[in-house]
Amino acid sequence: MRPGSDSVRLALLESLPEGAELCVAFSGGRDSTVLLHALARLRKERRFTLRAVHVDHGIQAAARDWAAHCVATAARLAVPCEAVPVTVRNDRGKGLEAEAREARYGALRQLLRPGEWLLTAHHADDQLETVLLHLLRGSGVSGLAGIPRDTAFGPGRLRRPLLDVSAESLAAYARELLAPGGLGWLTDPMNADVAYDRGFVRHEVAPVLRRRFPAAAGAIGRTAALAGEAAGLLEELARADARDGVVAHRVSLAAIRGLGPARQRNLVRVLARDRGWATPPERRLREGLAQLLAAAPGRQPVLAWGGHEIRRFREHLHLLDVAVPAPGAPALPAPWHDGQRLNLGGIRGELDLQRGAGAGGLDPGVVADGLEVVFRSGGERVRPGSDRHHRTLKYLFQSRGIVPWMRGHVPLVFVCGQLAAVADIWIADWAAAAPGDAGLQIVWTGHAPIW
Numbered sequence: 001m002r003p004g005s006d007s008v009r010l011a012l013l014e015s016l017p018e019g020a021e022l023c024v025a026f027s028g029g030r031d032s033t034v035l036l037h038a039l040a041r042l043r044k045e046r047r048f049t050l051r052a053v054h055v056d057h058g059i060q061a062a063a064r065d066w067a068a069h070c071v072a073t074a075a076r077l078a079v080p081c082e083a084v085p086v087t088v089r090n091d092r093g094k095g096l097e098a099e100a101r102e103a104r105y106g107a108l109r110q111l112l113r114p115g116e117w118l119l120t121a122h123h124a125d126d127q128l129e130t131v132l133l134h135l136l137r138g139s140g141v142s143g144l145a146g147i148p149r150d151t152a153f154g155p156g157r158l159r160r161p162l163l164d165v166s167a168e169s170l171a172a173y174a175r176e177l178l179a180p181g182g183l184g185w186l187t188d189p190m191n192a193d194v195a196y197d198r199g200f201v202r203h204e205v206a207p208v209l210r211r212r213f214p215a216a217a218g219a220i221g222r223t224a225a226l227a228g229e230a231a232g233l234l235e236e237l238a239r240a241d242a243r244d245g246v247v248a249h250r251v252s253l254a255a256i257r258g259l260g261p262a263r264q265r266n267l268v269r270v271l272a273r274d275r276g277w278a279t280p281p282e283r284r285l286r287e288g289l290a291q292l293l294a295a296a297p298g299r300q301p302v303l304a305w306g307g308h309e310i311r312r313f314r315e316h317l318h319l320l321d322v323a324v325p326a327p328g329a330p331a332l333p334a335p336w337h338d339g340q341r342l343n344l345g346g347i348r349g350e351l352d353l354q355r356g357a358g359a360g361g362l363d364p365g366v367v368a369d370g371l372e373v374v375f376r377s378g379g380e381r382v383r384p385g386s387d388r389h390h391r392t393l394k395y396l397f398q399s400r401g402i403v404p405w406m407r408g409h410v411p412l413v414f415v416c417g418q419l420a421a422v423a424d425i426w427i428a429d430w431a432a433a434a435p436g437d438a439g440l441q442i443v444w445t446g447h448a449p450i451w
Contacts, residue, residue: 005176007169008038008162015161018046021116025108026052026081028070028186031121034173035162037183039119040077052081053111055104057088066186073183084111097196109154116156122147124217125167128209129201131220138282142269145228146220166217237263238270246271249449251317257293264289268310271319280305292317300404313403320448322347333372333414338440342373348409349447351423353440361439362421366431372414376407382419384426396426406450413442 016022022039026032036052043050054070067083074081086103112118127146134143150159162170178185194200209216241263245255251271256264268289269279280288280303288303292312295301303310309320336342342351351373353362376393383390397407413421420431424442433439 005038005173007165008034008173009042011165012038012042012161013046015159016042016046016048016117018048020046020048021113021156022048022050023112023116023118024050024052024079025104025118025120026054026070026074027121027188028054028066028073029121029188029191030174030178030185031123031162031167031170033073033178033183033185034170035119035121036074036079037077037178038173040079050079052079053108054081054083055107056083056085057100057103069184069186073185076183082111097190097198112154112156114155118153118156118158120158120160121162121170122160123162123165123167123170124221125202125206127163127224128206128217128220129198131224132201132205133197140231140269140282141227141234142231142273142279144224145231146224148228164221234266235270238267241267242271249319249321251319253293253312253315253317256317261286264293272308275308275319275321277308278306311403311405314401318403318449322448333374336371336373336413338367338371344373344411344447347406347448348375348411350445351411351413352443352445354443355438355440360427361433361441362427362431363433363437364440366415366420367440369415371420373411374414375409376412380412380419382422382426382428383430385429385432387429393422396422400425402450406448409447410450411444 024032024036024039026036039048039050042048052070052074054067056064056067067085071081071083084107086107088100088103108118131144131146134146137143147160147163148158149163150157152158174185190196190199192199192203194203206216213219241255241259242251245252245258246267251267256267259267265285268285272279279285284303284305288301288310291301292303292310295312299312301312307322311318311320334342334344336351338353340353344350353367380393381390382393382396384396393407393412397404397410402410410423410425412419413423415431418430419428421427421442423444427442
């Protein structure tokens with residue numbers, strides 16, 4: 001009996017159905033090499049397809065050699081392997097570990113095929129380290145749930161079939177089957193560096209715990225599973241709370257005020273996670289949400305964190321995927337020619353002119369004089385075709401409920417120095433096509449929400 005290989009084989013048999021399409025996230029380290037080797041031995045028995053992907057972070061000097069090692073090791077196991085380079089940023093205050101993980105999973109998400117399962121070699125000791133790190137960072141139950149066993153991922157799923165297998169069992173598998181077969185593995189020096197949080201927990205904290213509590217990894221794994229159940233129940237509660245009060249990016253003030261403070265915060269956390277955001281720091285969430293809900297009419301408090309914002313306008317809270325910058329000085333006029341798609345940049349989106357879209361729109365004769373696009377500087381007035389009076393943009397924006405933080409980003413279309421259209425919202429009476437005539441339709445897309 002080989003306890004290492006037997007425990008790995010049993011975990012895979014219990015986790016993976018027949019006929020699945022599998023892709024291994026292959027770092028070349030011991031654990032992912034064990035996973036790939038074990039799957040290669042099982043594929044005929046379970047009739048699944050198998051491939052591997054190695055993400056080259058380029059952080060280590062030997063990164064190119066590591067990619068070559070992974071491709072060669074997979075080839076020995078008759079497994080196709082693709083090495084993909086990524087660029088790791090480290091200028092956003094998240095730390096190198098977090099940035100590398102984000103870049104890695106971003107690349108893997110893009111490479112995964114529809115219906116395919118991405119497998120990683122996370123094991124019970126990784127779960128121990130993750131839960132400890134989240135505990136020390138003050139995480140809630142979703143953090144204490146640790147590494148999820150199975151989750152939706154891109155067009156497929158992400159599964160960790162070895163999450164109940166100990167690092168000791170993986171080491172035994174490597175001694176029993178990899179080494180005798182001449183299969184080596186890589187050792188990332190970052191994993192041994194106690195300057196990084198995970199390295200410190202792995203080499204300084206976890207060994208002390210195991211000496212006193214030999215079954216620590218298993219016990220914490222069970223705790224993580226229970227925390228995962230609790231997190232699931234909290235998510236179900238948030239879904240129920242959101243049913244009548246959340247539409248797209250907007251949360252009804254009346255609906256959220258009808259909840260207790262804990263349920264309000266739970267709703268915001270779940271809505272943030274749904275958008276792929278990190279959840280707000282707890283103190284900032286408590287203080288910022290209280291300010292948003294208690295603000296007097298006309299005030300515009302902001303709950304901001306990590307490049308995301310929640311703003312209040314009238315009877316709704318608005319969740320913004322990207323923090324909206326305050327409008328600066330008006331842009332210089334940008335020429336806009338008929339038939340040209342004009343990229344306005346970032347949250348301002350794009351402008352296009354479309355023909356043959358029915359009656360209404362800009363008079364083609366007006367367009368022939370040439371268009372220019374600018375942004376609001378103050379004092380602009382226009383008389384929409386359906387209005388009897390000239391109106392200031394300030395009045396029109398307020399009457400239509402356009403959110404204040406986007407008013408400076410709504411494109412204004414000028415012809416010969418006169419305001420002809422406000423995005424695709426209003427067309428000046430003098431610039432509009434005659435009733436019944438086919439005009440040119442302004443189409444504004446890709447911008448941040450304005451309502």
